[in-house]
Amino acid sequence: MSLVLDLCATAVLGTAISIVYWVLKQWWLDAQYGTFLPPGPRRIPLVGNAHQLGLDGQHKTLSDWSKRYGDVIFMRVFNKPALVLNSAEAARDLLDKRSAKYSDRPHFTLLVDMFGSDPNPALMPYGPWWRQHRVWLHSGLMDKDNLVGYQPILRKGTGRLLSTLIDSPDDFIAHVKRFVGGLMLEIAYGHTAASADDELIMLADTVVREAMDEGSIAGTLVDYFPSLRYIPAWFPGGGFKRRAARIHGMMREMYDRPYEQAKAAVVSPEYYLLSPCSSYFSVVAWNGKASFLTTLLESLATDGDLTPEHEEHLKGAAIVLYTGKPQQLLTCGTDTTSTVLASFFLAMTLYPEVVKKAQDEIDRVVGNARLPDFEDRSSLPYLECILSELYRWNPPLYLGVPHRLTTDDDYRRWHIPRGSMIIPNIWWMLRNPERYPAPDTFHPERFQEMDPIVADATNPRNLVFGFGRRICPGRQLADQTLWLAIANILAVFNIHKARDADGNEITPEAVFVSGGISHPRPFKCEIRPRLESAASRVQCLAGSVT
Template identity: 45%
Template sequence: MLFPFLIQAFLTVILLGLFCHLAYRKWAGRRALRLPPGPLQLPILGNVHQLPQDYQEKTLARWGRQYGDIVFAQLFRTPAVIISSVSVAKDLMEKRSANYSSRPHFVLQTELMGWDSAITHMPYNDRFRKHRKWIQDAIQSKSALLSFRSLQYRETYTFLTSITESPDEFMSHIRRFAAALIMEITYGHTITSLNDQFLRIAERATTETVANGSPGSMLVDFFPILKHMPLWMPGAGFLRRAAQVKYHVRRMLDKPYDLVKNRLATGTASPSFTSALLEQASRGNVSNPEEEEEDIKGAAGVLFAAGSDTTVSVLSTFLLAMVLHPEVYQKAQTEIHQVTGGTRLPGFEDREQLPYLACVLKELLRWHCPVPLGIPHLASVSDEYSGYDIPQGSLIIPNIWAMTQRTDVFPDPSTFRPERFMEPGGQVTDSIDPANMVFGFGRRVCPGQDFADASIWLLIANMVATMDISRAQDTRGNDITPSASFTSGFVSHPKPFKCRISPRSASVIKLISDMSTIHA
């Protein structure tokens, strides 16, 4: 009995010695590099043990304040560079975009959850450029943005009508508004209610994805061998959950695509992103039809997934901010009334005459950015920046939340104060625009930025013009003051809150009704 034990002990010592030798070599190699400063690391773990499960952006921001705008950390075997400065982010991800435009391989979301055909997760390659061109041509050109205006007006007035009828369900109306815009553009499908089957399928896929792991947040992303664990094995719960998410993602990609394909076959398809690509594929010389089909499904699916949830976050944050800061809302109402006279609803032609509302939107993105950490970029080759070495394969993590909360750039950052973007002469400052942070950087910047901006502006302008927003009251008539608190996760939302929304007057209700009829 002793002999096998001695053999086992001997092998353990040998393996331990080998591990220590390799760890020392790696440590010595790192010592030779001029790495950015960062927190102390432990063997094997690196700095993973120092990251909380929730609100990681706050811990990373604290590192930034302690060590500087560029911080080095080790996440198991993976080097990571955390950026807390817009100027550093632009220096690397925009000015050196050839090196910092790719993505790490996210095993959980690409292989296990089925998002491998989403441009947001693709490495920077020909397939990425193909998807990017499709999306840019469809929603980024000036002609495309102008063509969407009738849809944006229609859905804005539908929202106003709905919130007039059932104001307590404001979150449902926001979700419907965001989804309806994207669904119509992407698939030519009009959403008339929250019970729409395609809306339910898409929302299930996106919420399940966010709930079960952000990009680069799970152990399997650092140790891909874990994806081969037997499902019955303790600790394999993430695999079972990922399989369920993949089912919903697959339905999201397939169902609306099949709808458009069938409508094209019967000649009943409305113009859309998907129908245009299908018609283009039918005319062109496609070498791999199955691959082309998957590309179209992925490009269409990511439009909804990337656009709707962030729009919901921004609009719900607006309501929360206005409930907490009625003086801001009143000032915005006064500005709009001066432009419209209260006899019509604001339109895109009024935007340049509403500088205070522009500041409100800027402060909205700054006060609470919808995607606190973005999706990590990848250093494709080793680089040197500001005297520091950035190893090949490093995760480049832009801490967008930290950038919007810097006290040296935005004094008293927890306070919602649109005036910080207003110059003494009443003009809107463009020197520091939160939109240049929250939509991403370089070749990975969100291609739907202008469309999202226009949609959000139009809805908020019309809400300010037509609705009074105030604090809800309890059964005793006392005001209920919500807290400025937000959920943790890849996309962050305000935690559930109550508010009171009501039309400003009977004439406003008639204006909404008239405009809804015109744009029906």
């Protein structure tokens, strides 16, 4: 008992000393630089501005602050200095033009140290290993030949999506998630999901869901006060450590399982692995096709560079494609893409005139004998405007993924201290009514009505995928995936408002649940094939879909 009391007394004393040190440090920094810092809301000791942000709707709070303090705002979130960028100009000036200083990441204690999301290029500090990941990802995801090589996979995946929408249209959100997850598995590891209940997709969904549930208040606090990770799990408030330990085990399985299967496929293309999955065993079929990971494995093995350290980093490079939860877990990958598609169904439900105009364009250019394909893209400008407006209307990452400043910097008339967390408010950049009139309205024509130079400067694609050296390397693949899916859905289906039991139309609200990623609030819509020949046309697109 006395030992427990001694430990508690030591913990209390250590906390008190830390608080005094932190208060004195902040007082000294404010005395040194306070008059030169960018404007921002008044801070209070210990908390800074955290109490003003809240847990939901932070992007809107930061947008409101811009009306008072301007497009560059300084604040503190507990003990961390942070700079909010509320304009595309400021983001480009700092994150693009000064990327050598602004390409680091804050350290994510919960995700990296406690969940085991490491190595991961999305969360990795700027340095040699991050640059190596960038080379791998650029080679696999940005190379033109590789992008063309992925197109058959995208066609087949889109065919599967259309087939499931014909069979059970009410489950469209689940179909979208499985569509994107299956594509990323195949591209990353060469694994074709055999069914909707594919174990690797389900594993990723479970890990992400658990991590998102945990990454709320406790996650926020342990990131800002890393010493909290050392409190005993039995201590009041320490339950998050037990949950984090469980997530850590699942996270390692998510890193290791698909990697080991892909590695075995390099040795033996017709490989079947009897793999452990928690409390049971299951046979996972592996098709041995070339993929992002197997190509890298073959290259490194040939050069003799496949060390254990390289293998760990290859797992991290592939995991970015396997599943994606920017800010909360990872980046790129499934969730951002599926969110854009969910927003697409919501927009088409609310704006039937957009559906009609897009279908008229597709019918005029493509006709009824086949479905849209990549070579049609340049001939479908209105469809391009729809995709641009989707990026603008609901950017999946409202606040991007924060950067970190590695050295003191000066911008305009202000001083920005080293270590500041840089937060680009992408939502406001794409919702500012001075640039986008009636920003809440889904209006693809806005990009046709703009002067070409203005349209290029305000293109949401230049903002929604991030900035500088940390820009999403999978942006072109994601854009291709979304375009093909949207074009074919519009070619095959009519999308209307659902009706209740009395036959009255149900008008969903354009409400988005803010968090790590912005999801439309669950809604219903009616999805019906336009033509009786829809099923046969879908099979032509999908080819030999099984």
